[in-house]
Each structure stands twice: as structure tokens, then as C-alpha cells.
Amino acid sequence: MAKDSRLILDPLGDDNPITIQVLGICSALAITAELKASIVMTISVLFVMGAGNVVISLIRNIIPSKIRIIVQLTVVAALVIIVDQVLKAYSYQLSKELGAFIGLIITNCIIMGRFEAFALANGPWRSFLDGIGNALGYGLILIIVGFFRELLGSGTLLGFPVLGDPIAKTGLYSIGYENNGFMLLAPMALIVVGIIIWVQRSRNPALIEDN
Amino acid sequence: MEHIELFFKSIFIDNMVFATFLGMCSYLAVSKKVSTAVGLGAAVIFVLAITVPLNWLLDQYILQEGALAWLGEEYASYDLSFLSFIMFIATIATMVQLVEIVVEKFSPSLYNSLGIFLPLIAVNCAILGGSLFMQSREIATLGLAFNYGVSSGIGWFLAILAIAAIREKIRYSNVPGPLRGLGITFIITGLMAIGFMSFGGMLTGGDEEAKEETTAQVETVQEDIKEELANNDNTLKENE
Numbered sequence: 001m002a003k004d005s006r007l008i009l010d011p012l013g014d015d016n017p018i019t020i021q022v023l024g025i026c027s028a029l030a031i032t033a034e035l036k037a038s039i040v041m042t043i044s045v046l047f048v049m050g051a052g053n054v055v056i057s058l059i060r061n062i063i064p065s066k067i068r069i070i071v072q073l074t075v076v077a078a079l080v081i082i083v084d085q086v087l088k089a090y091s092y093q094l095s096k097e098l099g100a101f102i103g104l105i106i107t108n109c110i111i112m113g114r115f116e117a118f119a120l121a122n123g124p125w126r127s128f129l130d131g132i133g134n135a136l137g138y139g140l141i142l143i144i145v146g147f148f149r150e151l152l153g154s155g156t157l158l159g160f161p162v163l164g165d166p167i168a169k170t171g172l173y174s175i176g177y178e179n180n181g182f183m184l185l186a187p188m189a190l191i192v193v194g195i196i197i198w199v200q201r202s203r204n205p206a207l208i209e210d211n
Numbered sequence: 212m213e214h215i216e217l218f219f220k221s222i223f224i225d226n227m228v229f230a231t232f233l234g235m236c237s238y239l240a241v242s243k244k245v246s247t248a249v250g251l252g253a254a255v256i257f258v259l260a261i262t263v264p265l266n267w268l269l270d271q272y273i274l275q276e277g278a279l280a281w282l283g284e285e286y287a288s289y290d291l292s293f294l295s296f297i298m299f300i301a302t303i304a305t306m307v308q309l310v311e312i313v314v315e316k317f318s319p320s321l322y323n324s325l326g327i328f329l330p331l332i333a334v335n336c337a338i339l340g341g342s343l344f345m346q347s348r349e350i351a352t353l354g355l356a357f358n359y360g361v362s363s364g365i366g367w368f369l370a371i372l373a374i375a376a377i378r379e380k381i382r383y384s385n386v387p388g389p390l391r392g393l394g395i396t397f398i399i400t401g402l403m404a405i406g407f408m409s410f411g412g413m414l415t416g417g418d419e420e421a422k423e424e425t426t427a428q429v430e431t432v433q434e435d436i437k438e439e440l441a442n443n444d445n446t447l448k449e450n451e
Contacts, residue, residue, distance in 0.1 A: 022393060025235035026336045069333055070304045077297040085293060100343035103296050107336040109236040186230055187408065190401035194394050201389035 007129040011137030014204060017110045018141040019197045024110030028142050029189040031101050035158050038146030040087070040094055041101070042139030046132065048079045048105055049114065053131030055079075056119040063120075072115050073106065080105050110138055145192050153183030214358050221362035224411055227337050228370035229404035231344070234337030238371055239396060248375035249368075251332075256364030258310065258332050259341050262303050263360030264353055266342040269298055299342045307333045337367050374400060 017023045024045075031037045055075050056063075063071050084102050087095035095102065105111070114134050119127040150156060155163040155172075164171015182188055201207045227233040234255070241251045272278055276290035311329045315322045332338060341363050350356045377399055386395050 019393070022239050023236060025239065026232045026340075029232040029235065070301070070308075073300045073304055073333070074297065077300050081293060081296055084296070100340060100347050103299075103343045104233075104336050104340055106296055106300055107334050107339045109334065109336075112334045185408065186232070187401045187404035189232070190397050190404060194390070194397035194401065197394040197397065198387075198389050201394065205388070207389075 004126065004129055007126060008133035008136070011133040012140055013137075014207065016137045016141065016200075017113075017134050018138055018193070019200055020207065021110075021113065023113045024108045024138055025193075027101050027104055027108055028138065028145065029186070029193065031098055032142055032145040032189055032192075033149050033153065033184045034097075035143065035146040035150045037094065037098060038139075038142040040091070041098065042135070042142055044080075044083045044087070044102065045105060045108065045110070045138055046135040047083060048076060049111055049131035049135040050128055051079055051131075052076055052111060053114060053119040053127040054124045056115050057122060057124045057127035060120050068120070069112075072112060076106050076111055110134060141193070141196060144196060145189060148192055149183045149188065152180050153188075154181075155179050214355065217355055217358055218362045219413065221359055222366040222369065223407065223413060225363075226366040226370060226407050227340065227363050228367060228400070229407040231340065233340035234335050234367055237335050237337075238367075238374065239393070242371055242375040242378055242396070245372065245375045245379060248371045252364075252368030252371050254329060254332055255335065255337055255367050256361060258303075258307060258329075258338055259360040259364040259367075260357065261310065261360075262306050262338060263341050263345050263363075264357045265302055265306065266299050267345060267350065267353060267356035269302060270295065270346055274298060295343075295346060300339060303338050303342070304333045337363075370403070373403065 011017055014020065018025060018028055027041060027045075031041050052075055056072060059071075080103065083105070084095070087098070087102065114131060118130045122130070147157070150158075151162070155161060163177065164173045183192075225231065228235065228238055237251060242248050270278070272281065274291045274295050276292060277287055279286035279289045279291070307329055311322075314329075341360055344363075345356055345359055350359055374396065378396065381395065381399075390398070
């Protein structure tokens, strides 16, 4: 039982898919200019990872190893189509904003990586936990990056102004604070993730790479 | 002209790595040495040049709404675009497999340099991303789709080549411990992306000026009309 809980807890910290395993970077960076998009992306990946890991783990003994990549891609693509259709039905605006990046969950390396490394060798329940754990670890970084980029970039969280009104000059803006629009642009996502890695490795020196 | 514009736009302005973060995983994992980076970059150009036009054909003649009209009138109302993810990824996976077999057969030397990277490419987001962006940007012709594939491949190649060269040199620098390896690579990529943003005005610069002129003209015209109206009012009052 203790081992099972580690499957969920490890990816949240010292075995984080983004900062340690370097998987799934593409979408982590592209859609984090807003907290809302980060949360939707996290939920989508949570669903695809959990369900995908279970499916692959159930059929792991009948997949011929030569064509396993194609089988895995087909399973993920089917799950992603479900996510895409649900988003289009219930949150069309957001699905437009995320655009191609929902489709890119298919080639999100985190999913293929966990299929290869875990689901092909373990039973469904443990694979499910592993999928949920890794998706949560991925989502954690996404939400941290999204939080800082939206807060510093547009002064809002989930669309609600939290630092005051920049036009009426209330709240923080009354003492001369300005939004840093640069945070919304692509390069700052990379730098924010770089800083997260820096903080994490300073706190746990065992993770430091030797050159 | 259209071709040249798309070519430079996909390489510099919409660079896959710096503007849309496609293919970051392999970009970070395979950029430790320049020689391997060149191999992977070449493979990406090659595969993009094949899969983007192929997927364009699929999109135009099978997936889009009304695309099946060539089969007969009763098929004209079908919209299969929800299948595009699975069709695109299947095309990519099979094409990669096919290319691997063909290259192995006809050009063993090319196979030796590209070979180990080809399986990696099937799951590279840059390849699927190329097709998906081709679809969402509504590229108009087959030629442009081919152009888009090649030029985004070249953009990706440039990016991985540059970061690999920098990483080879940075080994001799004294980077703070916790930033070593992954952390500093992220920050360098961020700085390079800021550099690439300066290409943003390269193609649109002229257009924006022209637009400003036209809006200015519109404003002056409006002012003229207001003056005329005011004058008319005045003359009317005088007449009264």
C-alpha cells in the first residue's frame, strides 16, 4: 500500500515529469499564459493519462512489440478525440484558444513515456495510479507557471482582477505598479520553468546534474 | 511572392521551437552534441516535407466538411474533421516506418546517419504540430503545404543546431549548481526566443505602416465630413 501511494506522490516532487524526466514540455509552455487554460489542459491530460495507461496495461500482453508505437498512438489519439469533442461541445471558446495544442496531447512525450516505461510492464491498477500521479505532477508545474504568468502579465487570476484596476488606478496600480506584458509572451514561459527547476534543485541538491 | 513570404515566416517568425514550443522534448534531449543535433534536424526536415503535403491531401479530399463531394453527391454533407487527429498520426507513423524501410534499402549511408532518429520522430510533436497548424492556418495549395513543411523543418533545424552549439560551449562555464544541465538550457532557449521575436516585424513592417496611413486618411475624411455638416448647419440657420 505504501508503494502504491509513492506512485502518486513521487511525480509531484522528486520525479516530476517536467522538471526531472523532461517529458511533455511542449504543451506545458505553450498554453500557460492563462491559469484557466492550464487547468483545462491538466484535466485533459489527467483523463488521457489515466484511461490510456489502463487500456495499454490491459492489452499489454497481446500487443506485438514491433508495432506497439502505432498501437499506443491509436489509443491516445482516440482518447484525445473524446477530449476534443467534449471541449468543443461544452467550452467552445476555450477549445478555440487551445487550438492545435489539444491535438498535440497525442504526441505529448509524457504519455508515450509512461506507456513505455510503466504501463507495458505493470497491471491496470498500478498503471492507473502511475498515470494519475504523473498527470498531477505535470499539472502542478502547469498551474504554477500559469499562476505566475497570468498574475504578473495581466494582473488577473482566472480572469478576475486581483491586483486592482489598471485603468482606474486602484489597488496596487495606485502606487505605480504596471503589468509586465512580457510575461504573456512565449520566451518568459521558458524562463519561468527554468526558475522553477532552479528552485527545486536548490532545495534538493541530490537532483543536481554534473556537467 | 506568397511562397517566399511563407518560407521566411515559418523559419523565423513562427519558428516551431521559439514561437510555438513544438518538439521541445527531443530538442532538449538530443541537443547535447552538434553532430547528433544535425542528424535529428535533417530527419525532421525530411519527414515534415513528406507528411505535411500528405496530410494536406487527406484534409482536403477526405476530412474537411464537404471534402468527400468527389465521391458523389450523397457524400457531400459529411464532415469527418473530428477524425483528423487519428488520421494524421496514423499517416505520420506509417510514413516514418516506410521512409525507414526505403532509406535502408536504397541509401545505407543516409540510413546510418538518419536511422536511429527516425523512430524518435514518430512521436515528435513538431511533426504532428506541423500538420495540425497546416490545418488550422488553412494553407491553400499543395505547393504551399510542401513549402510550409520544409521551411518549418528548417526553422526547427536552426534552433536545435544553435542550442547544441551553445551547450557544447557552456560546459566550460561556471554555471550555478542547481541550474546546470536542464535549467540553464531552458533559460538560454528563453533568451534565444526573445532574440527571434525581433524577426517579428520582418514581413509585416511595411503592411502596418500602410494600414496606419489608411486609418489616418479615414479619420481626416471623417473630419472633413463633420466640417461640411457643420457648415451646412450654419448656412441653414443663416437662411432661416
